[in-house]
Amino acid sequence: MKGLCARIALWLCSSASLLAACGRDLNTAQGVAEEFMDQHYVHIDLEKAKEYTAGLALQKINEEIRLTRGQAIDASTRKPRVHYRLLEKKEGRERVSFIYEATIQAEDTPDFTRRLLITARKDGKEWRVSNFTEYD
Numbered sequence: 001m002k003g004l005c006a007r008i009a010l011w012l013c014s015s016a017s018l019l020a021a022c023g024r025d026l027n028t029a030q031g032v033a034e035e036f037m038d039q040h041y042v043h044i045d046l047e048k049a050k051e052y053t054a055g056l057a058l059q060k061i062n063e064e065i066r067l068t069r070g071q072a073i074d075a076s077t078r079k080p081r082v083h084y085r086l087l088e089k090k091e092g093r094e095r096v097s098f099i100y101e102a103t104i105q106a107e108d109t110p111d112f113t114r115r116l117l118i119t120a121r122k123d124g125k126e127w128r129v130s131n132f133t134e135y136d
Contacts, residue, residue: 026127027126027127028127029091029096029098029120029127030086030089030096030098030120031127032052032120032126032127032128032129033096033098033118033120033127033129035052036049036052036053036057036118036129036132037084037100037102037116037118039051039052040061040132041082041084041102041116042082043079044073044077044079045073046061046064046065046068047065049061050062050065052128052129053128053129053130054121054123054128054129054130055121055128055130055131056130056131057119057128057129057130057131057132060131060132078106078107080104080105080106081104081105081106082102082103082104082105083102083103083105084100084101084102084103084116085100085101086098086099086100087099087100087101087115094121094122095119095120095121095122095130096119096120096121096127097117097118097119097120098116098117098118098119098120099115099116099117099118100115100116100118101113101114101115101116102114102115102116114134114135114136115134115135115136116132116133116134117131117132117133117134117135118131118132119131119132
């Protein structure tokens with residue numbers, strides 16, 4: 001019985017840790033902005049990133065999809081590693097802007113950083129990325 005209780009406790013702790021690490025509140029502007037960044041910049045999955053956009057951001061993603069059509073990005077693609085951190089947040093009732101610093105690490109090139117301005121707005125009851133801009 002002790003062994004079973006210990007295994008259950010271990011499973012509960014590991015499940016809670018996994019959910020806390022993976023969980024992102026997609027009901028918040030920041031949760032949606034970071035999920036968009038993960039899909040767009042980290043995983044390079046434009047179709048998935050598109051799910052979190054509206055307005056100008058949706059137009060930009062559709063254009064990126066059009067421009068990269070026929071270019072397979074799969075498990076064999078050498079993707080850069082992207083890490084980002086929040087630098088600034090400006091909040092309004094219906095719109096929130098975030099400035100992130102992204103560090104990009106690619107094979108055979110020096111690491112470099114970019115600033116990302118991500119704007120999210122309420123679209124009905126949901127938050128959506130309405131624009132994104134990269135700059136040095």
